[in-house]
Amino acid sequence: MAPGQSSASTPSASTPASNPQNRYRNIRYKSDLYVDDVPNEAYTRDPTDFKVVSDEHEAIVIDNGTSHLRAGFASHSRPYINEPNQAAKFTSRKSVRTVMYGRDCDLDNTAKGYVKPIFDGDILLTNELLETALDYSFHHLSPLSRPLSAGPSAIPHPVVMTERLASPLYSRSITSELLFEAYSVPSVTYGVDSLFAFEGLQARRKGLLSGIGQNKSVSGRSSKRGQHGATFKESAAAEESGLIINMGNMSTTLIPVLNGKSLMNRAKRIPWGGSQASDLTLRLMQLKYPGFPMRVSPRQANYIAHRTLRFATDYETELSTLSSPTVMAKASTSVQFPYPVPDVVHRSEEELAAMAEKRKEQGKKLQEITQKRNRERVGIPYLSDLLGLKDVLDSKVNMTEEEFEDALFHVGYQNEQELTSDIKDLERKVKAARLRAGEVDEETEEIPSFPLVNIPDSELDPEQKQEKRRQRMLKANYDSRIKAKAEKQAEKERLAEQDGAEEVDEEAVDQDRLNDLEAKLLKYDPTFTVEDTMEAISNRQSALVHAFLRGNELQRGVAMKKGGDDAEPTDGAEDDLRSISLDLGIATESSNQYQQQEEELARAYRLHLNVEKIRIPEVWFQPSIAGVDCAGIAELAGYILNSFGEEDKRKMMQCIYVTGGCSLIPNIKPRLERDLTSVLPFRAPLNIITDNSMPFDWPIAQEWPMDPRLSAWQGMAHWARTEEAQKAKISRAEWEECGSSWLKEHRWSNWWDEGHYID
């Protein structure tokens, strides 16, 4: 990718050029985020954490989400499988059918091109891809289960699986068909993912379910949890009421729960999720930097979105503060992409001079070589012919008439006239060839003599008169040619003069005068400051666009001035400019040309996010920003809560539970609190619970007590061991009898209207 590193004193000469991280590190300007090839986040699992299951009644719990699939046994504290829910099917170069699932898709470049998500948007449309996902999961789970590894041609464990809110009957029917027919599972149970997360929350409060890392201390959180527990013990009925906001990958759902029963008929879905947010990030970046030298992949955009977005507590106020260029510049996050290291070697002046000399010599040599070649190719053959013929003509003096005729015949001529005309012809050719070879100048064309022109007719015999007429004609011809040439030359000179006048740019002259004037003013007029210079004014006029596009990088005008040698070096202006640049946080003196060039290159490969950081998450609260015609989270939550009676509403307001991967976007809690207080009754107690205190770059499922991405699976695993789950099992016989999309309703399930769905 990078051209071979030269051995000269480049800052990165000591590090291997193949490592972009190292190349990046050498740049003076540090950016906030570095984006290269971003792999899927690793999920580290230690098999010793997972005990082997010997009971075949223990359920396999599968959270089949649009972004990730999590699977494991109900007795485990966290899922054994946690893979991006995607598969790549293709025929490899050796014409071998290859199927990859989850993170394995990253292993091969060909596979990367074929990656398809298991879900089509928010909906499960085909079970072919799901079969791949389940094959993968069961394959990895089988060593953990004694009954499964014994090798029956069936899955001996019951399966508990998540669905989307109001999942289409068709999706359920193809899932059941697959589970019963391909895997012969004894029974299957379905429920809604965010409701299971709510179940997990309740269990955790009652102390039935611990955090993820059971062995680690969670001191900071346990006291808080105890607090929640205390308020909840006051009213047993409130315990199982709440509003669940699930901020998922493809959609956001709000489901009210009253007295332990989900009210699916009042649940709502906003078609906006993490995936759409990262799409919007990508599109905004593409529009903001249309000439970006590389293609930003959707995954890189997702990576950037995860690390930069945050909710604004008060969007309007934050926007109005951001509209000041300085604030916007400060609020910018720069995102650096890898760039090729410029192949420049820094040389001393002597070296440069030597190089120029060498180049000159080489040019000269090359010119000589071409001339010589041209001469050889064109000049010499004609020349030898000409010389030969001239010899014959010259020898006429020493020969008799007969001898000369013999000689003429020998070279192939009938008479002397033919020979002279040929000689003339050849002379012309040789001259042209010499001209082409650069031997003679056009100017050295010999002036023909016309001796008879000036002699009066009376002194000439008739033959000479004729010759004189001819010479006169030739002379007139020659004279007119010379005249035309001279005119042409004069015209050329005139044009050149005109062009030159145009080249002397009036603007440049004005600029110089302006610079002079400003320099003088800066020096002598105390009321005239750097702020008042023309450049500062024009910079100010484009300051907002600059801050928006380039964050806190220097404006080009300022940068040029501090680097330029022609700027007045002696007076205070330079110093002032320098201090401005220093205020902006960048050292002004450029140590060498190489670094400057590298900085330029790095700048070209750098993105800046400022307004976008709050603009993109704002779509959750104002979907109209992205052209989604529906109410935002807070409005919808208020709408749902206000549709209940006063007492029920108060109960539910005690537990607004925010879960799902996108609840990891910072600041969701204060934002929601602020927006909800405005739509809910005055001074009503409001309690918003999130599991998003986890920082984004935390390694997944390690030591952190609550992870919104895993909470659905954990709640489901807990629920799978309750009495209720046993009753909700759909056995194979029931499935065969009642229809492919049949469902046994339970507290956390989707709705079922009696009847059979035949597709």
Added chain:
Amino acid sequence: MVSLQAQAPGAVDLQAQSDICTKVHSFKNPNRPPPGGARRFKPARQMLGDEIKYLQSKLNIKFDTPTYVSVAAPPSLKPAKHYCDITGLPARYKNPSNGLRFYNVEIYQEVIKHMPPGVDQEYLSLRGANVVLK
């Protein structure tokens, strides 16, 4: 510790990984009926349309029965706020020729005026306000 990421990409046997999903697993039903039967792949829109038709044919269905279509969030009752299409700042002005909203004269002078043809529509498509020719 078992980590998939720990292995260098070059060291992975692609075929071994692929086998996980392609081989005949012991836990799978050998006498499985051919998957899908006569069913053909339906695009999402068609599938949802069929489902609505089916549900409407049911007599015992209630008015508030939640279905995939009915749980969609209702439109907002608040008037939509306008933001600058380029920067996202509050929009005070609108370009009459293409409908782009912008924050101030600077955005207009520096960005909108020099926009190559077609880019304005791309900006508008971010909020679904672009002209779609059919």
